[in-house]
Amino acid sequence: MSGPLFEYLLRLGDDRLVLGHRLSEWCGHGPILEEDIATTNIALDLLGHATMFLRLAGQLEGKGRDEDALAYWRDEHEFRNLQLCELPNGDFGFTILRQFLFDAWSLHWLEALTRSSHAELGAIAAKALKETRYHLRHSGEWVQRLGDGTEESHARMQAALDELWPWTGELDYQDSVDQALRSDAVVPDLALLRPPWEALTREVIGRATLRIPDGPPRMTGGRCGRHTEHLGHLLAELQIVARSHPGAKW
Amino acid sequence: MSGDREAALRARAALESVMDPEVPVLSIVELGIVRDVAVEDAAVTVTVTPTYSGCPAMRTIEEGIVVALERAGFAKVLIKTVYAPAWTTDWIEAPAREKLRAYGIAPPERTEAGPLVQLAPLVRRVPCPFCGSSDTSLESEFGATACKSLHTCHACRQPFEHFKGF
Numbered sequence: 417m418s419g420p421l422f423e424y425l426l427r428l429g430d431d432r433l434v435l436g437h438r439l440s441e442w443c444g445h446g447p448i449l450e451e452d453i454a455t456t457n458i459a460l461d462l463l464g465h466a467t468m469f470l471r472l473a474g475q476l477e478g479k480g481r482d483e484d485a486l487a488y489w490r491d492e493h494e495f496r497n498l499q500l501c502e503l504p505n506g507d508f509g510f511t512i513l514r515q516f517l518f519d520a521w522s523l524h525w526l527e528a529l530t531r532s533s534h535a536e537l538g539a540i541a542a543k544a545l546k547e548t549r550y551h552l553r554h555s556g557e558w559v560q561r562l563g564d565g566t567e568e569s570h571a572r573m574q575a576a577l578d579e580l581w582p583w584t585g586e587l588d589y590q591d592s593v594d595q596a597l598r599s600d601a602v603v604p605d606l607a608l609l610r611p612p613w614e615a616l617t618r619e620v621i622g623r624a625t626l627r628i629p630d631g632p633p634r635m636t637g638g639r640c641g642r643h644t645e646h647l648g649h650l651l652a653e654l655q656i657v658a659r660s661h662p663g664a665k666w
Numbered sequence: 667m668s669g670d671r672e673a674a675l676r677a678r679a680a681l682e683s684v685m686d687p688e689v690p691v692l693s694i695v696e697l698g699i700v701r702d703v704a705v706e707d708a709a710v711t712v713t714v715t716p717t718y719s720g721c722p723a724m725r726t727i728e729e730g731i732v733v734a735l736e737r738a739g740f741a742k743v744l745i746k747t748v749y750a751p752a753w754t755t756d757w758i759e760a761p762a763r764e765k766l767r768a769y770g771i772a773p774p775e776r777t778e779a780g781p782l783v784q785l786a787p788l789v790r791r792v793p794c795p796f797c798g799s800s801d802t803s804l805e806s807e808f809g810a811t812a813c814k815s816l817h818t819c820h821a822c823r824q825p826f827e828h829f830k831g832f
């Protein structure tokens with residue numbers, strides 16, 4: 417294992433790479449044209465954020481891996497994203513609700529990272545935060561419209577929330593990687609971010625007339641490379657061109 | 667080193683011919699993408715900042731920078747990317763805003779520091795770039811590119827794009 421900041425940057429970068437890929441799967445399949453465009457625009461932003469985090473990770477690692485090498489040439493167990501991000505898209509309601517839960521978390525996480533003692537990490541967080549604010553506005557608006565919508569849309573959103581909520585247990589997972597960085601004020605204590613995240617999500621979910629399910633959170637493991645069966649399939653698609661034609665230029 | 671300063675001015679002038687691939691009426695200097703130009707020992711370093719993180723045009727822009735500077739006689743071109751301060755549409759000056767409007771894109775409004783969490787959709791009556799009417803409505807916050815939103819003018823019945831204040 418390389419240094420803790422390298423590991424931490426993989427967590428930040430992989431969340432956005434994997435979720436960005438999921439969103440890009442909507443290209444040409446959006447429920448309406450405007451939403452097709454919105455979803456893929458957000459996907460591009462997330463890929464841009466992933467690029468910044470993974471590029472810095474590669475520089476810190478110092479083994480000559482750039483963001484492309486990290487995206488295309490690591491295997492499943494080397495990915496550090498939340499399991500939430502790799503779940504298949506489901507219907508549009510499921511996708512946009514997952515996006516909202518992630519955006520709300522990302523907003524608070526990035527905002528805290530803007531105060532990082534690591535100048536470049538802070539600058540990347542500040543840059544990504546600007547876009548995350550309007551991603552949240554978009555996903556939050558849809559959650560309210562669909563939750564407090566028709567009988568059909570409400571039922572689908574409730575089913576999506578019942579499925580998604582247990583996966584949010586992993587959001588504030590912390591271990592020795594965080595600990596080392598927290599003592600130098602490089603990264604925030606994620607436990608402090610859960611209350612504002614939960615307040616925000618409960619407010620929007622309430623306005624959407626949805627009910628947060630009871631029950632325990634799911635198992636975690638994404639931050640340590642343990643994933644659902646879905647990530648392998650996603651990576652197969654994401655990586656096949658690069659691996660079939662190594663070094664290809666176009 | 668007045669020679670280097672003079673060369674930097676020449677380099678900057680060359681960059682004014684590099685247009686944004688997605689908004690071809692504005693140069694990368696007018697957009698505020700070029701943050702600094704420095705020349706030292708015949709090597710020119712151009713410091714750039716991306717507009718939107720997901721902007722797919724950044725690579726094309728970097729290629730454009732190299733080509734323009736090579737044409738202007740600079741053999742060695744280095745491009746440095748910085749993220750702070752984060753790019754804002756506030757860096758687009760009035761003449762460039764007018765170019766946007768004349769091109770049919772409503773220019774960005776001045777940005778305001780709002781709260782961290784902004785959930786309500788922004789209801790903003792962007793003046794129509796064609797007829798100037800404010801009787802317009804927002805169709806979608808996401809347009810053909812990340813930097814633009816879609817609007818409709820109810821006075822002249824034209825759909826139009828707005829360069830989002832960001």
